[in-house]
Amino acid sequence: MRAVRLSVVTAAVTAAALTAVTGCSEKSDGKGEGAVEVIAKDDSCEVSRTKLPAGHIELAVQNKGSKVTEVYILFPDDRIVAERENIGPGTKATITAEIKAGSYEIACKPGMKGHGIRQKIEVSGGKAVKRSPEMDKAVAAYRTYVQAQADQTLPKAKVFTDAVAAGDIEAAKKAYADSRIGWERTEPVAESFGDIDPKVDVREDGLEEGQKWTGWHRLEKALWQDKKLGAEEKALAPVLYKDLVDWQKRVGTAEITPTSMANGAKELLDEVATGKVTGEEERYSHTDLVDFKANVEGAEQSYKLLRSIAAKNDSALTETLDKRFGELNKLLEKYRKDRSTYEFTSYDKVGKADRKELSDAVNALAEPLSKLAAAVTK
Amino acid sequence: MSEEKHASGGDAPSRRALLGWGGAGLALGAAAGVGVGAARSGGGGTAAAADSGAAVPFRGAHQAGIATAVQDRLHFAAFDVTTKDRGELVALLKEWTRAAERMTAGHEVGDGAYGGVPEAPPDDTGEALGLKPSRLTLTLGFGPSLFAKDRFGLADRRPEALVDLPKFPGDNLDKARSGGDLCVQACADDPQVAVHAIRNLARIGMGRTAVRWSQLGFGKTSSTTPDAQTPRNMFGFKDGTRNISGTDAAALEKHVWVGSGDGPDWMTGGSYLVARRIRMHIETWDRTSLKEQEDVFGRDKGEGAPVGRSKERDEPFLKAMLPTAHVRLAHPDTNGGATILRRGYSFTDGTDGLGRLDAGLFFLAYQRDTRKAFVPLQRRLAAHDALNEYIQHVGSAHFAVPPGVRDKDDWWGRALFS
Numbered sequence: 119m120r121a122v123r124l125s126v127v128t129a130a131v132t133a134a135a136l137t138a139v140t141g142c143s144e145k146s147d148g149k150g151e152g153a154v155e156v157i158a159k160d161d162s163c164e165v166s167r168t169k170l171p172a173g174h175i176e177l178a179v180q181n182k183g184s185k186v187t188e189v190y191i192l193f194p195d196d197r198i199v200a201e202r203e204n205i206g207p208g209t210k211a212t213i214t215a216e217i218k219a220g221s222y223e224i225a226c227k228p229g230m231k232g233h234g235i236r237q238k239i240e241v242s243g244g245k246a247v248k249r250s251p252e253m254d255k256a257v258a259a260y261r262t263y264v265q266a267q268a269d270q271t272l273p274k275a276k277v278f279t280d281a282v283a284a285g286d287i288e289a290a291k292k293a294y295a296d297s298r299i300g301w302e303r304t305e306p307v308a309e310s311f312g313d314i315d316p317k318v319d320v321r322e323d324g325l326e327e328g329q330k331w332t333g334w335h336r337l338e339k340a341l342w343q344d345k346k347l348g349a350e351e352k353a354l355a356p357v358l359y360k361d362l363v364d365w366q367k368r369v370g371t372a373e374i375t376p377t378s379m380a381n382g383a384k385e386l387l388d389e390v391a392t393g394k395v396t397g398e399e400e401r402y403s404h405t406d407l408v409d410f411k412a413n414v415e416g417a418e419q420s421y422k423l424l425r426s427i428a429a430k431n432d433s434a435l436t437e438t439l440d441k442r443f444g445e446l447n448k449l450l451e452k453y454r455k456d457r458s459t460y461e462f463t464s465y466d467k468v469g470k471a472d473r474k475e476l477s478d479a480v481n482a483l484a485e486p487l488s489k490l491a492a493a494v495t496k
Numbered sequence: 497m498s499e500e501k502h503a504s505g506g507d508a509p510s511r512r513a514l515l516g517w518g519g520a521g522l523a524l525g526a527a528a529g530v531g532v533g534a535a536r537s538g539g540g541g542t543a544a545a546a547d548s549g550a551a552v553p554f555r556g557a558h559q560a561g562i563a564t565a566v567q568d569r570l571h572f573a574a575f576d577v578t579t580k581d582r583g584e585l586v587a588l589l590k591e592w593t594r595a596a597e598r599m600t601a602g603h604e605v606g607d608g609a610y611g612g613v614p615e616a617p618p619d620d621t622g623e624a625l626g627l628k629p630s631r632l633t634l635t636l637g638f639g640p641s642l643f644a645k646d647r648f649g650l651a652d653r654r655p656e657a658l659v660d661l662p663k664f665p666g667d668n669l670d671k672a673r674s675g676g677d678l679c680v681q682a683c684a685d686d687p688q689v690a691v692h693a694i695r696n697l698a699r700i701g702m703g704r705t706a707v708r709w710s711q712l713g714f715g716k717t718s719s720t721t722p723d724a725q726t727p728r729n730m731f732g733f734k735d736g737t738r739n740i741s742g743t744d745a746a747a748l749e750k751h752v753w754v755g756s757g758d759g760p761d762w763m764t765g766g767s768y769l770v771a772r773r774i775r776m777h778i779e780t781w782d783r784t785s786l787k788e789q790e791d792v793f794g795r796d797k798g799e800g801a802p803v804g805r806s807k808e809r810d811e812p813f814l815k816a817m818l819p820t821a822h823v824r825l826a827h828p829d830t831n832g833g834a835t836i837l838r839r840g841y842s843f844t845d846g847t848d849g850l851g852r853l854d855a856g857l858f859f860l861a862y863q864r865d866t867r868k869a870f871v872p873l874q875r876r877l878a879a880h881d882a883l884n885e886y887i888q889h890v891g892s893a894h895f896a897v898p899p900g901v902r903d904k905d906d907w908w909g910r911a912l913f914s
Contacts, residue, residue: 478706483703496613
């Protein structure tokens with residue numbers, strides 16, 4: 119820690135010396151080489167300097183607005199470099215980070231919601247990271263999607279976990295599948311947080327020795343198989359909610375690349391192929407087709423964002439994928455009464471031949487989807 | 497990394513190295529790309545193709561895998577065509593033909609099993625790397641359902657001989673083990689090579705075809721090389737001693753190959769394949785006295801000689817056998833000379849949940865016209881065969897097997913779709 123700080127100081131001093139010698143115009147940009155001042159208001163986000171040397175960066179934030187705010191430094195693909203939450207009106211906060219050359223954004227989020235008010239900053243000197251604006255755009259859009267899924271999941275999860283905590287079996291059953299949709303749409307990203315997934319989405323046979331069974335499927339079993347909610351189940355409901363809050367908070371920091379997006383799309387189909395078409399995932403509630411649909415939607419979102427990049431390298435592949443997504447979605451619609459809801463046929467009512475048809479359609483899509491990553495990175 | 501692999505390929509003749517040998521193999525290798533080509537030329541190219549693992553030529557007037565000397569292992573797959581688009585089906589048959597030709601020559605599919613784009617799954621699944629071609633043959637057939645109206649515009653091209661097989665007495669057919677729009681018979685001396693071939697074709701087909709059912713077979717139960725001993729079935733008997741020899745061109749012309757004028761031109765040089773999964777009640781058979789076992793077949797168990805004779809190939813005196821004896825009922829003399837070419841394999845698919853071996857005979861028969869060969873023969877057997885007490889037909893399928901792929905522009909079924 120100390121060594122890093124020293125080198126940062128050195129870098130700052132060097133930068134200052136260079137500026138002094140060359141008399142370059144950086145000085146007129148801001149107010150010296152110290153902290154970058156950020157004045158956050160309800161409708162603006164003023165940044166004292168937008169051109170910075172690579173290395174250590176410090177933001178001195180003042181919230182002059184009326185709402186609680188948060189301030190982020192973001193990569194061009196919206197990944198979080200550093201952040202500070204809960205900056206109350208009239209208070210100050212400091213954010214520090216090590217930063218390489220490249221383009222970044224500073225975002226103030228009054229009310230701690232949404233896309234925020236953004237300012238571009240340019241960092242130069244040292245080694246620059248090579249970036250493709252098109253890919254950054256795709257990743258940023260996907261990150262927004264993933265965050266939105268997590269944000270939308272929490273209130274739904276709350277309905278479910280509140281019902282369980284209150285011992286209301288019927289209400290809990292009704293809210294169960296819905297509470298999982300956002301998670302299922304973004305599962306590969308969610309799984310990148312290795313500690314959260316085993317807490318919220320593990321099935322009984324996936325438990326490691328000594329591991330306590332928590333999460334959705336533990337409650338699923340209580341609701342559908344045991345048909346009762348004891349003190350233990352009621353106590354596990356808020357634990358699930360808390361773990362999902364943890365996911366929602368951390369999801370923005372996930373490492374996402376165009377390759378991981380493409381592979382994530384394929385992995386979602388793999389989830390379907392191994393867990394859903396067999397009826398293993400939702401063995402008590404038989405809501406497998408809801409997860410199935412959510413997995414396909416997540417895969418399709420990923421694909422849509424990468425489609426124009428992939429089409430340039432392999433238009434035959436994107437043509438096939440367009441077609442196969444269409445076919446699988448059409449087949450799934452057979453099991454949904456109303457497109458405005460996520461009520462699907464209970465999977466125990468889906469016969470052997472129909473399950474095979476679903477499985478064949480998943481394979482038909484997943485096989486070409488496995489070539490998406492290569493088409494994107496070509 | 498790839499250099500290491502190439503080096504090891506040079507030490508021991510690999511599957512690919514062996515194959516670099518044939519003319520067609522070299523041409524294909526050149527097309528396959530630099531990396532693969534390097535591996536091939538580095539290999540021990542002098543290994544003899546005449547080894548038991550050699551390659552069977554893919555192209556010819558007839559498809560390989562019919563008259564070809566029967567290999568030890570089988571993986572048979574029946575497919576449903578899931579696309580409705582005739583163009584996609586044609587494209588698939590072309591891709592299958594190319595992949596099949598490469599695999600029978602011992603090459604990998606497409607750009608191979610390794611060394612390609614790191615972000616993409618390899619074209620070939622890789623489990624046959626380092627194995628010899630193992631006399632792999634791949635034989636394609638078209639099922640009656642492919643010719644259904646409103647499917648691919650083939651209704652008026654369906655051969656009359658490609659009948660819907662009648663229901664035979666005693667049949668207990670499982671739909672999930674019967675029928676299919678397409679079939680591929682993979683025979684090889686190495687089971688891994690046969691399984692690899694079907695797996696890769698199934699993978700290429702995804703989205704256009706789906707596997708409907710498949711069957712693994714071991715221990716060929718018949719031979720197309722009559723100088724060799726007739727292999728035994730799961731009941732311990734030699735059956736099918738009078739099988740047609742793969743080198744008997746006259747018998748093949750007469751009984752196996754579809755002649756010009758027999759039906760639609762696209763089938764000339766082809767054959768009709770009947771596949772039946774015959775479950776054998778092993779446990780009750782094993783409790784049957786030797787005398788009854790021998791009476792049921794009409795042969796002795798040790799030598800395989802017909803009743804009253806001393807050698808397997810002695811001419812059977814049919815009237816000396818019980819009227820219900822299997823050999824008596826199946827013999828061409830009982831059936832107006834009707835003769836089929838058998839290529840069956842034994843199978844054992846674990847146990848059936850009742851502690852009984854799920855085992856039997858996967859019967860494969862090729863003939864010039866199923867209406868004149870398998871159908872009357874099976875009618876007679878189903879009605880009278882003493883063996884029926886110990887067997888049950890549980891799967892059934894019928895396919896029109898088109899003629900062979902002639903040249904590099906040809907593909908499986910071109911004449912049907914042109």
